[in-house]
Amino acid sequence: MRAMQHFTVTAAIGLCALLGAGLSASAEIKIGTVLSVTGPASFLGDPEKKTLEIYVEEINAKGGVNGEKLQLIVYDDGGNANNARTFATRLVEEDKIVAMVGGSTTGATLAMIPVFEEANIPFISLAGAIQIIEPVHKWVFKTPHTDKMACEKIFADLKTRKLTTIALISGTDAFGKSMRDQCVAVAPNAGITIVTEESYGPRDSDMTPQLTNIRNKAGVQAVVNPGFGQGPAIVTRNYNQLGIKLPLYQSHGVASKQFIELAGPAAEGVRLPAAALLIADKLPNKDPQKPVVVNYTRTYQQKSGQAVSTFGGHAYDGLMILVQAMQRAKSADKAKVRDEIEKTKGYIGTGGIVNMSPTDHMGLDLSAFHMLEIKSGDWTLVPGT
Amino acid sequence: MAELLQFVFSGLTVGAIYALVALGFTLIYNASDIINFAQGEFVMLGGMTTVFMALAGVPLPLAVLIAIVVTTGVGLALHRLAIEPARGASPVALIMITIGASVFLRGVAQIVFDKRFHSLPALFGADPIQFGGAAILPQSLVVLAGAAVIVVLLWLFVERTLLGKAVIATAANRLAARLIGVDTRRIVDFSFVVSAAIGAIAGILITPITLTSYDAGTLLALKGFAAAMLGGIGSPLGAVVGGLLIGMIEALTAGYISSSYKDAVAFLIILVVLVVMPHGLFGRSKVERV
Numbered sequence: 001m002r003a004m005q006h007f008t009v010t011a012a013i014g015l016c017a018l019l020g021a022g023l024s025a026s027a028e029i030k031i032g033t034v035l036s037v038t039g040p041a042s043f044l045g046d047p048e049k050k051t052l053e054i055y056v057e058e059i060n061a062k063g064g065v066n067g068e069k070l071q072l073i074v075y076d077d078g079g080n081a082n083n084a085r086t087f088a089t090r091l092v093e094e095d096k097i098v099a100m101v102g103g104s105t106t107g108a109t110l111a112m113i114p115v116f117e118e119a120n121i122p123f124i125s126l127a128g129a130i131q132i133i134e135p136v137h138k139w140v141f142k143t144p145h146t147d148k149m150a151c152e153k154i155f156a157d158l159k160t161r162k163l164t165t166i167a168l169i170s171g172t173d174a175f176g177k178s179m180r181d182q183c184v185a186v187a188p189n190a191g192i193t194i195v196t197e198e199s200y201g202p203r204d205s206d207m208t209p210q211l212t213n214i215r216n217k218a219g220v221q222a223v224v225n226p227g228f229g230q231g232p233a234i235v236t237r238n239y240n241q242l243g244i245k246l247p248l249y250q251s252h253g254v255a256s257k258q259f260i261e262l263a264g265p266a267a268e269g270v271r272l273p274a275a276a277l278l279i280a281d282k283l284p285n286k287d288p289q290k291p292v293v294v295n296y297t298r299t300y301q302q303k304s305g306q307a308v309s310t311f312g313g314h315a316y317d318g319l320m321i322l323v324q325a326m327q328r329a330k331s332a333d334k335a336k337v338r339d340e341i342e343k344t345k346g347y348i349g350t351g352g353i354v355n356m357s358p359t360d361h362m363g364l365d366l367s368a369f370h371m372l373e374i375k376s377g378d379w380t381l382v383p384g385t
Numbered sequence: 386m387a388e389l390l391q392f393v394f395s396g397l398t399v400g401a402i403y404a405l406v407a408l409g410f411t412l413i414y415n416a417s418d419i420i421n422f423a424q425g426e427f428v429m430l431g432g433m434t435t436v437f438m439a440l441a442g443v444p445l446p447l448a449v450l451i452a453i454v455v456t457t458g459v460g461l462a463l464h465r466l467a468i469e470p471a472r473g474a475s476p477v478a479l480i481m482i483t484i485g486a487s488v489f490l491r492g493v494a495q496i497v498f499d500k501r502f503h504s505l506p507a508l509f510g511a512d513p514i515q516f517g518g519a520a521i522l523p524q525s526l527v528v529l530a531g532a533a534v535i536v537v538l539l540w541l542f543v544e545r546t547l548l549g550k551a552v553i554a555t556a557a558n559r560l561a562a563r564l565i566g567v568d569t570r571r572i573v574d575f576s577f578v579v580s581a582a583i584g585a586i587a588g589i590l591i592t593p594i595t596l597t598s599y600d601a602g603t604l605l606a607l608k609g610f611a612a613a614m615l616g617g618i619g620s621p622l623g624a625v626v627g628g629l630l631i632g633m634i635e636a637l638t639a640g641y642i643s644s645s646y647k648d649a650v651a652f653l654i655i656l657v658v659l660v661v662m663p664h665g666l667f668g669r670s671k672v673e674r675v
Binding site: 040042043046172198199200201203204205206208209210212213216229230233234237240241242243258261262264265266 | 388391392394395398399402500501502503504511513520522591594595596598600601604605636637639640644645647648
């Protein structure tokens, strides 16, 4: 009996200690995130997680938001949309988060939207597809530019070069398919005619048959390659191997130094749209984005020891838009924060200048992209873009 | 005509890659009846180790040597640590183990190396050779030559050496082989080592064309396995013919029909061949061999 009493007292004290810890933690602003840190989409989730951690720490070191510290709760969906939804539910029901910045892939984001819509929690997605914000969901926002914008940017550049009939060669991976669909959809409005289309598998090692057919097609003035990973590098090499002289456009999906390394000398003259972040040092000093992208690049490289990618930049923008909305709302009230996110105007981020509205939950325009050309193994900014 | 030639060159390039990967399956299968699904990871290890050694400043020839040694070490470890302890299990169970090993190696490579794509410089440069209006990269010919050399060496080994005969004996009947004095454990060890070395060489030769990354092995092994099955698993010549055939079908389908159907057409033809000739084009049925 005595032992029992003793046990009860100990348990009670233990419980108090636990509750105490719980109470002190709940004084913080809880921000949740579900990212694909491992698995096939880890190239997205990994820099996103590192970025969020670096900047939450930095914000807390400066005293937090509205005098309260941020607490970041990270889950890894491993690239699986089902897991993402489970973790989203856990963030809402157990962790009781105030806002969500995450969702590395379009699949994961679409799976999580109903959870946060129902719970009335602001959700800033880091995934690309336009379906996330069209139609507009009250609580859902996103920071990355869409594939559609990349197509429009490429088509606009083609028009200025007076090239209007093109061939498409796209990867059959998710990125390639999605962008191909968007390009086909916006081509008529942009005054571009797609005369022939080819595709290749994500792991194919030779695309010369497809390119031979494109070369033999009459009237083709330029070739556009929506794709991701190593495929576009091989397309570029094969393009050179066949000696095709038409202008070649790659997508923002390969806008990294790695593409130039992989494609080698064949990449010479290739054009592609890219966000300001990748060409931080190439931007003219008067560019409003220059200080933001230079600072982010320096901080990220210093803290993580890795080169920046646009994906980490999307996470930076998501977090900053949220933090600024909380500052303007002077509280962490979910509804007020949501309203303030929607009122974001003139936020200068790594992805562009963001002007949101009740009908536009992304807030970027074509100026978010810069048209680049590869010259002597490096990016150069195409004048006027 | 130039068009057809270009498709054929593409088929040769892709086919030579499949053939080289397929060759790795033959020896382990001959010695132990196991289809080693970690073979693709040997290919990946060969390429990735060379890339990272070269990045660390090791001269390329030495990097190649180190990559082959490392991969054979992994092959030996796979047999000693995973296959050998499960000795006596059914071939299906052993194949499961190799699938597990493949997942494991991929995971380790992701941590030891990185998740990016890498390339190696081509042996004779990247300038294409022009022939009859079509272009082929010198590296494609290197891959083709590599496959040919390995086939000849394997054939000489199995047909002309005592050790080779011991491999065949071990495969046919392990108990009987042991009774006539064959150290069967060593033989299977040996087959894993050589298969790993073939995989590594394949990885090093094809990386200038295919590029490589930690997960490059999976699809290569799938295509290589399909090539080996088509040619008749266990036959080195079959592996090469199977690989070239699949590559050629893919290239011609992509060229003349549609690039969306090329994989489908290739697998359809494999299915048809296997229904008509269950042991593949050059395969020997077990009964005949015993």
